[in-house]
Amino acid sequence: MTRAGLIRLGLIVALLVALEVLVKIGRIDALTMQAPHKMALDLFTMLKSGKLNKAIAKTMGNAGFAFVIAVSLGVLAGLVIHRLRRLRETLDPLFATYYAIPVFAFYPLLILLLGLGDAPQIFIGVMLGFVAVVVNTLNGLDRVPRVLLKTARVNGMNPLETALKITLPSAAPYILTGAKFAVAYSLIGVIGAEFIMSTGGMGYEISFAYNNFDNATMYPLIILILAVSITINMVISHWEKSLLKRRGLQ
Amino acid sequence: MTQPHIRLTDVEMTFPRPDGVGEGIHALGPIQLDLRHGEFFAVVGPSGCGKSTLLELMIGLTSPTKGSITFEGQPINGSCPDGIGVVFQEDASFAWLTVRDNIAFGLRRMALDRREQDERVDKALAMMGLVEFADAYPSQLSGGMRQRVCIARTLVTEPRLILLDEPFGALDQQTRLLMGDEILSLWRKTGATIFLITHALDEAAMLADRIGVMSSRPGQLIDIVETHWPRDRDSRIVEQDAFGAVTARLWRSLRVESMKAIGKKEASS
Ligand SMILES: Nc1ncnc2c1ncn2[C@@H]1O[C@H](COP(=O)(O)OP(=O)(O)O)[C@@H](O)[C@H]1O
Ligand SMILES: [Mg+2]
Numbered sequence A: 001m002t003r004a005g006l007i008r009l010g011l012i013v014a015l016l017v018a019l020e021v022l023v024k025i026g027r028i029d030a031l032t033m034q035a036p037h038k039m040a041l042d043l044f045t046m047l048k049s050g051k052l053n054k055a056i057a058k059t060m061g062n063a064g065f066a067f068v069i070a071v072s073l074g075v076l077a078g079l080v081i082h083r084l085r086r087l088r089e090t091l092d093p094l095f096a097t098y099y100a101i102p103v104f105a106f107y108p109l110l111i112l113l114l115g116l117g118d119a120p121q122i123f124i125g126v127m128l129g130f131v132a133v134v135v136n137t138l139n140g141l142d143r144v145p146r147v148l149l150k151t152a153r154v155n156g157m158n159p160l161e162t163a164l165k166i167t168l169p170s171a172a173p174y175i176l177t178g179a180k181f182a183v184a185y186s187l188i189g190v191i192g193a194e195f196i197m198s199t200g201g202m203g204y205e206i207s208f209a210y211n212n213f214d215n216a217t218m219y220p221l222i223i224l225i226l227a228v229s230i231t232i233n234m235v236i237s238h239w240e241k242s243l244l245k246r247r248g249l250q
Numbered sequence B: 001m002t003q004p005h006i007r008l009t010d011v012e013m014t015f016p017r018p019d020g021v022g023e024g025i026h027a028l029g030p031i032q033l034d035l036r037h038g039e040f041f042a043v044v045g046p047s048g049c050g051k052s053t054l055l056e057l058m059i060g061l062t063s064p065t066k067g068s069i070t071f072e073g074q075p076i077n078g079s080c081p082d083g084i085g086v087v088f089q090e091d092a093s094f095a096w097l098t099v100r101d102n103i104a105f106g107l108r109r110m111a112l113d114r115r116e117q118d119e120r121v122d123k124a125l126a127m128m129g130l131v132e133f134a135d136a137y138p139s140q141l142s143g144g145m146r147q148r149v150c151i152a153r154t155l156v157t158e159p160r161l162i163l164l165d166e167p168f169g170a171l172d173q174q175t176r177l178l179m180g181d182e183i184l185s186l187w188r189k190t191g192a193t194i195f196l197i198t199h200a201l202d203e204a205a206m207l208a209d210r211i212g213v214m215s216s217r218p219g220q221l222i223d224i225v226e227t228h229w230p231r232d233r234d235s236r237i238v239e240q241d242a243f244g245a246v247t248a249r250l251w252r253s254l255r256v257e258s259m260k261a262i263g264k265k266e267a268s269s
Helices: A003-024 A036-049 A053-083 A085-098 A103-114 A119-142 A146-154 A159-196 A202-211 A215-246 B051-058 B099-104 B114-127 B143-155 B173-190 B201-207 B235-239 B241-261
Strands: B006-015 B025-035 B040-044 B066-071 B084-087 B161-165 B193-197 B210-214 B221-226
Touching: A003 A036, A036 A215, A053 A085, A053 A119, A053 A159, A053 A202, A085 A119, A103 A119, A103 A159, A119 A159, A146 A159, A159 A202, A159 A215, A202 A215, B006 B051, B025 B051, B025 B066, B025 B221, B040 B201, B051 B066, B051 B161, B051 B193, B084 B143, B099 B114, B099 B143, B114 B143, B143 B161, B143 B173, B173 B193, B173 B201, B173 B235, B193 B201, B201 B235, B201 B241, B210 B241, B221 B241, B235 B241
Parallel strands: B040 B193, B040 B210, B084 B161, B161 B193
Antiparallel strands: B006 B025, B006 B066, B210 B221
């Protein structure tokens, strides 16, 4: 492990120990926050009992679905927008300000439009992740060396073949960066939407537990979300790094 | 065979200015040029005189503003005919593929059985001195080696006309001479026509049957030098007196043009 990595790990451990101690000596009361070791134990019991499996499966399924749609639509849109100069010039400023929009403000409207099922939750997840994928795909496509496009033309490749064999592989590291954002955004979108208005899922369960002072459910769920999000993020980062390294970029 | 392999008639290229106003940039021409079947033709000229532009016209990447180009009797318009292979001036290796897959790239698109493809790739790896690097990625290679990957990728498709744009630019002098020998032996073996752009006069003098000298922009052919070398020549030709005479003549034709290219006048020398 690198020096910086060791320091990071030390910092996290120190925080956990501090929290443990503060709860133990009563500086933080147990109704607000639980000791870290208790959260871990609760998480274990919760997963073992299986009582929240349905909620976990629903949230992860919806977030995964939102992620897949955001990435595939985002890459496709990126390819199209990249070819249409005018459209690009029109959309660029919109992309730049997109994340200033509080997407959740539209949630009630989405429920009116899409009904009370999972659709509006997935939609929010897609809306959040999609633009990050588009912007990063465009960034990657902008960096495809011109000589590679000439090579494609000399080989008589049509636009689809050029995209699949030249431009997308060339832009892959940047697309992965977009995908990394999409993981976080689809989780944020789906869980956030469950918080506001829904009848199931991890967001709903957290909010329900909160209202019932059920810390033994709330904290393990929060930890589970953190763990899943960070793990997926790390896997993609690792992949991204190995791609960049293979290209001598890192 | 009386028909030339490729024929350029009154070819001119004018690029529009980026802002769209004014006359445009007259980059090239008019050019008249016939390449004979199986000859080794080199082009030298000051940088920016339109050599790469000429190459892009010959493969149909850009269409000439005036004039026409025919390859094996067929006009070239808008797409690169089968039978022409190109190595660009810039590094065109694919960073996401291994050296072997890079070289096989064009072959995979051809209707050849897999064994034949693999054999050709192995031969090209050996010829370009890349055997140990077959499974490496381009980023692990030097610039010169990456250029060799691109040359190999073009050669394996066995084109009848091979266009090379300053392919040895990133190589040191010794490797350049040896690569020249490889190109010569390949040329003899395949019988292909070769069109080589270079900025190195000695390279042109050593390799080519004929050398076209281009003026500064707008590039025109101001001299064509015949070397009369035997077909089974190699880099040892540089020891001969005749070699010195060829390079001297090239330099005489080019000196004034090269000074123009760097903004000097004859009088100030
Ligand atoms: N796509 C283009 N648009 C405008 N000008 C160009 C373009 N390509 C080349 N040129 C101009 O044409 C001239 C010749 O360029 P090039 O053929 O690359 O020269 P060389 O290969 O001999 O160094 C240069 O002045 C260059 O700026
Ligand atoms: Mg050039």
